[in-house]
Amino acid sequence: MENVLRDWGGEFALTAYDEPSGAYMFIAIHSTRLGPGAGGTRMKTYATPADGLLDAMRLAEAMTLKMAVAGLPMGGGKSVIAVPGDLDPETRRRLLLRHAHNVHMLGGNYRTGPDMNTNSADMDTLNEVTPFAFGRSVDNGGSGSSAPDTAVGCFHGIVASVAHAYGDPDLTGKRVLVQGAGAVGAPLAEMLVKAGAHVIVSDVTLERVEALYDTLGVEVVAPATDIETECDVFAPCATGGVLTPETIPRLRCRVVAGAANNALSDPSDADLLREAGILYAPDFVINGGGAIHLIGYEALGWSQEQVERGLTGIGETLTEIYQAADAAGVSTETAAERLAYARLEAAPPKPGAPALRH
Numbered sequence: 101m102e103n104v105l106r107d108w109g110g111e112f113a114l115t116a117y118d119e120p121s122g123a124y125m126f127i128a129i130h131s132t133r134l135g136p137g138a139g140g141t142r143m144k145t146y147a148t149p150a151d152g153l154l155d156a157m158r159l160a161e162a163m164t165l166k167m168a169v170a171g172l173p174m175g176g177g178k179s180v181i182a183v184p185g186d187l188d189p190e191t192r193r194r195l196l197l198r199h200a201h202n203v204h205m206l207g208g209n210y211r212t213g214p215d216m217n218t219n220s221a222d223m224d225t226l227n228e229v230t231p232f233a234f235g236r237s238v239d240n241g242g243s244g245s246s247a248p249d250t251a252v253g254c255f256h257g258i259v260a261s262v263a264h265a266y267g268d269p270d271l272t273g274k275r276v277l278v279q280g281a282g283a284v285g286a287p288l289a290e291m292l293v294k295a296g297a298h299v300i301v302s303d304v305t306l307e308r309v310e311a312l313y314d315t316l317g318v319e320v321v322a323p324a325t326d327i328e329t330e331c332d333v334f335a336p337c338a339t340g341g342v343l344t345p346e347t348i349p350r351l352r353c354r355v356v357a358g359a360a361n362n363a364l365s366d367p368s369d370a371d372l373l374r375e376a377g378i379l380y381a382p383d384f385v386i387n388g389g390g391a392i393h394l395i396g397y398e399a400l401g402w403s404q405e406q407v408e409r410g411l412t413g414i415g416e417t418l419t420e421i422y423q424a425a426d427a428a429g430v431s432t433e434t435a436a437e438r439l440a441y442a443r444l445e446a447a448p449p450k451p452g453a454p455a456l457r458h
């Protein structure tokens with residue numbers, strides 16, 4: 101616990117234990133320099149409660165960078181509800197309401213939204229207690245799920261990455277492996293198929309890949325071996341931490357470009373990718389589409405056209421980052437972090453807030 105807190109440069113984390121369910125609840129606010137800390141609510145089972153807290157803190161930090169790079173007036177935060185296992189609907193609802201109460205106590209300095217294992221219906225539930233939830237269902241006055249636009253942003257990012265790696269943005273015949281056929285991976289696979297790519301999909305849940313196999317005719321690989329499948333683009337769209345010193349040598353791709361948050365086990369993994377000649381699209385840049393959707397529509401009053409412009413901008417930002425990384429001889433992760441921190445440092449510090457650490 102001490103190590104977790106010492107290694108993190110964020111503002112603070114809230115912790116709670118829900119006695120009836122055995123769930124641990126965390127809200128981490130990494131930075132409010134550019135605006136309220138914003139980031140989704142993740143529901144997941146962890147090996148230990150400390151792993152859940154660590155995940156919330158790291159994901160909150162990624163949100164700070166994501167907002168800065170996307171030019172959105174928000175800081176970085178994240179919540180984790182670390183559940184002991186599958187929940188019955190009543191317990192799940194009660195936990196969400198309790199989470200909403202915690203969010204509400206932060207008075208708008210933390211704004212949440214959907215993330216892994218939470219959706220628009222869950223944001224509607226939070227909204228019974230607090231207005232500080234993005235991504236409510238459209239019927240309930242929200243902008244709906246952010247996942248489809250996360251996929252659109254990721255698609256633009258893949259095109260820009262292929263253009264940089266191969267000198268041609270055309271996806272026709274390119275082998276793209278989408279790891280995780282969930283709310284983001286499934287629509288991404290569809291867009292890639294439409295663009296002429298040869299799409300390969302893996303997921304720990306068999307029904308999800310079966311559905312894509314039936315509707316799109318994608319190739320299917322087992323999750324155990326997906327990482328070593330020969331492809332042009334590996335697109336991690338499931339859980340984080342899939343790129344590690346152990347897995348990177350097994351990759352057989354030219355580009356890594358996917359929507360999963362915290363795809364690297366550590367930022368230094370980006371150097372390993374660079375040394376292996378693999379172009380890496382920094383996750384907090386390529387997966388900014390959800391944030392652009394939620395904050396664009398709900399906080400900035402953007403039109404669909406403006407949101408679409410923001411999503412296209414993800415590809416342009418990546419191209420700039422690739423050029424900056426090449427020019428400076430650094431990893432794309434380092435170049436992207438430099439861009440984010442330049443934007444953060446250009447904003448005036450909040451009185452009393454800790455200095456930015458990077």
Ligand code: PHE
Pocket residue numbers: 138139140141211212213214215216234246361387388390391394
């Ligand atoms: N959870 C998504 C993400 O990580 C969407 C989201 C963005 C949720 C911003 C809340 C705020 O980008």
